[in-house]
Amino acid sequence: MRTFISFEEAKLIVLGESRVLESEKCQLSDALGRTLSLPIISSENLPPFASSAMDGFATQFTQQKGNDVDLGVWANQENESRPAPMSRFRIVEHVAAGAKPLVSIQPGTCARIMTGAVIPLGADTIIPREYAQEEDGWATFWAPYDLAGNREAGKHIRPAGEDVKVGDKVFPAGTVISPPVLGMLASLGFHSPAVIRKPLVGIITTGDEIVAPDHSPGPAQIRNSNGPGLRAQVLYEGGTCDAYDHAKDDPEDIRRAIQKNAGSDLLLLAGGVSVGDHDYVKSALEAMGFEPLFWKVKQRPGKPLLFGKLGPTLVLGLPGNPVSAAMCFAMYARPLIRRFLGRKPTEPLIKAFLTDEIPKVKDLYYFSRAVAFQEDTGVYSVSLKGAQGSNLYGSVARANCILHLPAGTDILPEGAEVFIERLPWGDLHLS
Ligand code: AMP
Ligand code: MG
Numbered sequence: 001m002r003t004f005i006s007f008e009e010a011k012l013i014v015l016g017e018s019r020v021l022e023s024e025k026c027q028l029s030d031a032l033g034r035t036l037s038l039p040i041i042s043s044e045n046l047p048p049f050a051s052s053a054m055d056g057f058a059t060q061f062t063q064q065k066g067n068d069v070d071l072g073v074w075a076n077q078e079n080e081s082r083p084a085p086m087s088r089f090r091i092v093e094h095v096a097a098g099a100k101p102l103v104s105i106q107p108g109t110c111a112r113i114m115t116g117a118v119i120p121l122g123a124d125t126i127i128p129r130e131y132a133q134e135e136d137g138w139a140t141f142w143a144p145y146d147l148a149g150n151r152e153a154g155k156h157i158r159p160a161g162e163d164v165k166v167g168d169k170v171f172p173a174g175t176v177i178s179p180p181v182l183g184m185l186a187s188l189g190f191h192s193p194a195v196i197r198k199p200l201v202g203i204i205t206t207g208d209e210i211v212a213p214d215h216s217p218g219p220a221q222i223r224n225s226n227g228p229g230l231r232a233q234v235l236y237e238g239g240t241c242d243a244y245d246h247a248k249d250d251p252e253d254i255r256r257a258i259q260k261n262a263g264s265d266l267l268l269l270a271g272g273v274s275v276g277d278h279d280y281v282k283s284a285l286e287a288m289g290f291e292p293l294f295w296k297v298k299q300r301p302g303k304p305l306l307f308g309k310l311g312p313t314l315v316l317g318l319p320g321n322p323v324s325a326a327m328c329f330a331m332y333a334r335p336l337i338r339r340f341l342g343r344k345p346t347e348p349l350i351k352a353f354l355t356d357e358i359p360k361v362k363d364l365y366y367f368s369r370a371v372a373f374q375e376d377t378g379v380y381s382v383s384l385k386g387a388q389g390s391n392l393y394g395s396v397a398r399a400n401c402i403l404h405l406p407a408g409t410d411i412l413p414e415g416a417e418v419f420i421e422r423l424p425w426g427d428l429h430l431s
Helices: 007-016 179-187 226-236 251-261 282-285 322-340 394-398
Strands: 002-005 024-025 054-060 066-073 079-094 109-113 125-128 131-136 138-141 169-171 195-196 202-206 243-247 266-270 291-297 306-310 312-318 351-354 364-376 378-384 401-405 417-422
Touching: 007 291, 007 306, 007 322, 007 364, 024 169, 054 079, 054 138, 054 306, 169 179, 202 226, 202 251, 226 266, 226 322, 243 251, 251 266, 251 282, 266 322, 282 291, 282 306, 282 312, 312 322, 322 364, 322 394, 322 401, 364 417, 378 417
Parallel strands: 002 291, 079 109, 202 243, 202 266, 266 312, 351 378
Antiparallel strands: 024 195, 054 109, 054 125, 066 079, 079 138, 131 138, 291 306, 306 312, 351 417, 364 378, 364 401, 401 417
């Protein structure tokens, strides 16, 4: 087992164990946020048929030879008054949305048509209702739809396949199903798309001092923040975790909890992973056939991080400090979950400038909870607002990004160029 390795090495080892999970079908109603495992290739046109974009009249523009009448002076669209030779068209049918037109349009005739209705055979243009007068089964069309204009042929017809054509690749595999993607899948009839299975993540918190959030802590107790916080992180990334488990600082209790979570793709244990008298996580795992891949990383926070495999389950032993647990989740567990889901494991880092000097231990890679904002010039400034102790969960809750300070530098002066990673929920445009 490797120990005291660099952050870069640790991350490589973790991602080296990752894989994209299998495909499964899911109901469209449950598909929001899932990842398509196969490309969506349409076997249909969208829209499926040519339809009217307006309530109006379907007519044959090119052959408009209606029954000419002189209706005197009309105002056209630009509000100029001019004599308009008009044509009268006999209304041969009323076509509502959802109805099939039965009569084909001949020169001199038209059909009254509603938005979304099928264009009758022979018609090539829709004259909106606002540009027509209707009387006794005849419609008279107003300029600029007169015969001289000839500018509006084909107007207000939504052609079949305008959006998607049969055979089009509409979405590639790997697309995350956003609300509009879901809407498109619905209109194309993909009611149970193939998606990547959600990783099942087990979470076990440990510690005799920990009580459930709905309990009042005794004099030496604290509420469990890692359980709910880590579960929320997993759900936020699209993983599954019905509930977290909690174990006492007792090898047998820890073993039972691990056993219960044996079917997980990823198991997160929080606490009890260091060298304290009551830190039993590593030995309990080892007694069950755990294959450790590394323990302890040259990083802050989260130095005692443990990683390995228990059968097919990847196991991350996170330090119990809520800040360390949250940061190690961000650095290792989030990229793993994203890989499981066939996504890019990390977001590109963004260049920023420090607002304050930061002292650091040269050998360690720091990932600090930070607040970044974009200046008017477009440049990002970043500061470590508030205290940074790894027990201070508030610093995680306030942060909008993680400040990466690689090993190799000690003091970083004010104004130093650094790199930040936006937290998935972080807004970098706040000041
Ligand atoms: P450990 O890694 O078990 O030594 O725990 C380190 C620190 O984190 C101790 O102060 C614990 O009380 C605290 N801690 C451990 N687990 C949790 C938890 N689930 N929720 C809140 N604090 C915790
Ligand atoms: Mg503990």
